[in-house]
Amino acid sequence: MPVGNITRGTTNPNRLRRVDRWIQTWPGLRSTGDPLVVDLGFGASAVTTVELRERLVRVRPDVELLGLEIDPARVASAREDLLRWGMTDAHPPIRFDLGGFETPLPRGRKATVIRAFNVLRQYDEPHVPAAWESMLAALQPNGVLVDGTCDEIGRVSTWLALTPAVGDRPAGPQSLTLSLKLDGLDVPSIAAERLPKALIHHNVPGDAVNNLMTDLDKWWAVHAPLSTFGATQRWMATVESLKSNGWPVLAGRTRWRLGEITIAWGALGRD
Numbered sequence: 001m002p003v004g005n006i007t008r009g010t011t012n013p014n015r016l017r018r019v020d021r022w023i024q025t026w027p028g029l030r031s032t033g034d035p036l037v038v039d040l041g042f043g044a045s046a047v048t049t050v051e052l053r054e055r056l057v058r059v060r061p062d063v064e065l066l067g068l069e070i071d072p073a074r075v076a077s078a079r080e081d082l083l084r085w086g087m088t089d090a091h092p093p094i095r096f097d098l099g100g101f102e103t104p105l106p107r108g109r110k111a112t113v114i115r116a117f118n119v120l121r122q123y124d125e126p127h128v129p130a131a132w133e134s135m136l137a138a139l140q141p142n143g144v145l146v147d148g149t150c151d152e153i154g155r156v157s158t159w160l161a162l163t164p165a166v167g168d169r170p171a172g173p174q175s176l177t178l179s180l181k182l183d184g185l186d187v188p189s190i191a192a193e194r195l196p197k198a199l200i201h202h203n204v205p206g207d208a209v210n211n212l213m214t215d216l217d218k219w220w221a222v223h224a225p226l227s228t229f230g231a232t233q234r235w236m237a238t239v240e241s242l243k244s245n246g247w248p249v250l251a252g253r254t255r256w257r258l259g260e261i262t263i264a265w266g267a268l269g270r271d
Helices: 017-023 027-031 047-056 072-084 125-136 188-194 208-222 224-229 231-244
Strands: 036-040 064-069 094-098 111-117 139-150 156-163 172-180 260-264
Touching: 017 047, 017 111, 017 139, 017 156, 017 172, 027 111, 027 139, 036 047, 047 064, 047 072, 047 094, 064 072, 072 094, 111 125, 125 139, 125 156, 156 188, 172 188, 188 208, 208 224, 208 231, 224 231
Parallel strands: 036 064, 036 111, 064 094, 111 139
Antiparallel strands: 139 156, 156 172, 172 260
16 A cells, blocks of 8 residues: 555646756766656646656656656546646656555666655654655665655745765755745745745754754845845855855855755754
């Protein structure tokens, strides 16, 4: 039996574009000999799974997409979507099957990426570690589990990158990424409303998560004069200030320009 609970299944076209373009850069996806990518909990429509495939073929033309849902009706509906869109014989292939956190894969294969978006947000926090453990067990050594959430139209998105145990590196989260639409942004801490389940309840005074949100807002305000040159310049200055003041920012300016910031997990006080 699939492991998990049926979620609301809400989905919209282009909702997951921010995380998809981050997944495009994952080194394991580009180097693996078996580019199997799983979209776990794809929801009530095949659309975001199909969009993920369309984005990943640009960097890995032989990528193979597998969408998993614990609701048989959603699996059937997604297969009908492929038929209606004329994609049943698509190459590289895309298919939909029944499955949950146990992540059933073809015999002998493991995934290079598992995207579990807007899934764990609908669970209680104590259930998160077991779900992570199950999904991580289905990954290749250089694979990544992307556990995240976003608003309904994808303007505010956050995700954790988790990796399996390799050598001296333990399994678990490696980083937190925030990705925001900068035009019209009031304060960066709007991301707090969409933090992954493992973090969302820790945005309280004295916690490192709250410190991050507070510092983002502080430097965003300090650099308000740069709005004259555009929201992107203001954001890049904000991220540079966070980095200069001790936050371990992992990604470079190319990612900042997209409205992203990635912070090492260890800085969030959850180890």
